[in-house]
Amino acid sequence: MAEVATAADPTLGRRARAASRPLAPAPEPRQSAPVPSSRGWAPSYRGTSNLEPSSPAMAAGSGGGSRRARPNVLVTGTPGTGKTTTCSLLADAAGLRHVNIGDLVREKSLHDGWDDDLECHVINEDLVCDELEDVMEEGGILVDYHGCDFFPERWFDLVVVLQTDNSILHDRLTGRGYTGSKLTNNIECEIFQVLLEEARESYREDIVMPLRSDNVEDISRNVGALTDWINNWRPS
């Protein structure tokens, strides 16, 4: 299936592309506060030490000022980390509508044409945002995309960043036929936690939730925890 690029690279968003540079030490992990758990959000996921959901809003499933009846959730991450797999299961479990941005762009031609060099459509971010504005206002939408910095911040109540061990991701991507710079760019994107940084720069840090996605047990745990969060969410 044809891929969709945010601009110049078929696999990466703006900041992800910026990270396509020679290898350097990975950034130091951030420290997070312990999780208040006033309404039973006990995250049953396995994360690295810097991947703790840290917000009272997440802990309480708060609507954060939204007038939506149901929350909007963005699931982002490097290609191959399991966004579509997770979103498909989560949409069924929690009763949200899964919007895969790549599919939407192709179906509605929300792009600026085909890039022969990159062998992909170049996404038109304004057209995508215009297309989704009304449904996002209604709520109950699960957005699946390998970038997150061009959506309006007000759209989302929770931003999930899936993360995968580099060697596992390498095997997944080579299994999908990725080679050369396309493979390297994506692995570097994961090494540098580019999508996590992009999410933290684009949204309130307390709604950004990194989740491990190394194996099927992780998917199952993530879907369970996110379903609980969605079901406990209330408009404020």
Ligand SMILES: Nc1ncnc2c1ncn2[C@@H]1O[C@H](COP(=O)(O)OP(=O)(O)OP(=O)(O)O)[C@@H](O)[C@H]1O
């Ligand atoms: N946690 C996981 N455990 C085992 N396999 C996984 C996991 N996550 C994804 N996979 C496998 O990796 C492949 C890619 O998964 P998926 O399409 O869900 O990733 P994606 O992040 O949506 O990728 P893209 O951004 O390219 O659409 C699939 O074959 C899927 O079964």
